[in-house]
Amino acid sequence: MESTSPEIHSGVSAKCRDDKVEELWSLTSFFGYRTQTFVQAVNLLDRFLTIMKVQPKHVPCIGVCCLHIAAKMVEEESNVSPTHELIRISQSRFTVSDLSRMEKIISEKLCVDPKVVTALTFLHLYHSAVASLLAEREEIPSIGRLEAQLKACLCRLVFSKAKPSVLALSLIAQEFEALQSATLLKIIQQFQKHLRIGDSELLHWKELVTKCMIEYHSSECNKPDNKKLVWVVSRRTAQSLQTCHFSVPGLPTIPEMSWDESESEDSCEDLTSGEDSPCGSLGSDGEGAFFPSSFHNCAEG
Template sequence: MRLHNGIDAERLMQMLRQNLIKEQDQWKPKAYNSVDIDTSEVNGNQRDEAVRWMLFLNRRFGFTPETFGLSVSLLDRFHCLVKVRPKYLHCVAISCLYIAAKTLEEEEVIPSTVDLVKISQCSCSVAEILRMELAILNKLSWNSKFVTAVDFLHIIHGLLMNYFPQLLKGLSDMTPSRHLGLLMRRLFCCYSDHRLMTFRPVTLAMTVICLELEQMTPNWLSMVIMVQQMAKIDNEDFIQCREESGRFLTSNKLLPTGYKFSAQKLLPKKSIKRKASILDDEDDIYDGIKRLYNEDSNDVRMSCAKELHQDNQDNFIQMTTVSAN
């Protein structure tokens, strides 16, 4: 999904309704076991490590945020249907990413299976990935298109920009694409916590936006209630998801954002100063998502995941090498 400034609120509402219907038909929560309960099945911590590795690979291959979101959905859905042993986890993870790429990416971006094995250092053979890919598709009845929290984040953010176009005017050097990039970074972080995957995708996306609005405007509650009603999000689930996501993002130093609150920040005359260190870290975040809003004529293909996690590249390379050995 790629949203642009030209899409009006009516079209966004139609997209929201369609995705809510798909979510109701498709989504199933997956509760992973604790670490020491059953060593014959992938536990939550192992799943989270695999998701972080998938995010690194998503950046490495230049895939879009939508591809990463879909790959995680495929991974969790497959675990709902099959009891996966830990030794097969990396093969399942790389296969889910490959299926998602084939579903959403342009043909010229998708690597060959040989290159996939070589670049990812997944310790799987080409034949093993092809067999696993077939096994996953068979279990999913060859349906690889699922609605994800990434999709809902795009839509809800677009609705906010339509209904409240003045929302970002109080923040210096902030554009819709940059703002969406910041939200995407937090959503990606939430994907790496299996406990948050028990919530509906629309609830998780709305939670990320709620945590942002709380720091941006004193009118955040009315905005949240409006979108919550549009998306038909259960209040109890929403509150629980907001609390757990807030704690997790804070522990990962993604909250608070660094905005300095001002009662007049929605007025165009004043500009809110943000921490210089945060601005420096985020300057390269939103470039990969500019194309969603046509703010840059540069046609170079970039992944939002690539921009968001460059600073963790060395750690992921080390983790990938260890997994391969």
């Protein structure tokens, strides 16, 4: 599902923005950050791109910086990744100084509030309210499942245009409709009435959410939270690594029963003559203290 808006501001395309948000999701999963950290980072990124003239080449630095700011607001201090580690894992080309300068700019231009209300805020409120109203009479989707769906939606620029309360209700509504529960649907209608959300507005965003979920659950979707880190190296480095791989000398083959027994006895005497020898007494292949289990497995292979 591609965003319909061609660009956010000053040449930053929707694809550029969406790709960066997917990278932030991958980094969030890698560092074990909370969903709130990711949502806060996307909120900062979208707000900054909306009010500032940004060149596409600066988006990587801005995105990583937004994640770092969000992590410092949400995560425990001991869980926040150091800036140099964040830059290294994200394989970015900017420096720690660049990140610090960008962090200062973003903090000055935006109201960085850890208690800002987001779609995640409403999602938790709705889920808690439904759970309390049902009192375990019916099974409802887990909050973890709903959070994953919200993160998938935030990877598309089009959902940044939705009101947080409407987006969260659309997510829950499409999940409850799949369960075909009259009780759950009645609760959704109560929420909708209380928040004064029109039928057409809710239907519009619910259809977009459904379409996004179909694509997200398809086999062709490369989910950001399941992506493996891929290291990008230069051609020179790749050639160097390949040369090192092929330059490892192979050990000569030792023919069985082809040695002289007298030489074998002399060799054994030489090996066992010293009590302080680090090899200790000879045992069966691979069972000595200096032979790790991995070496033993290789020897058997």
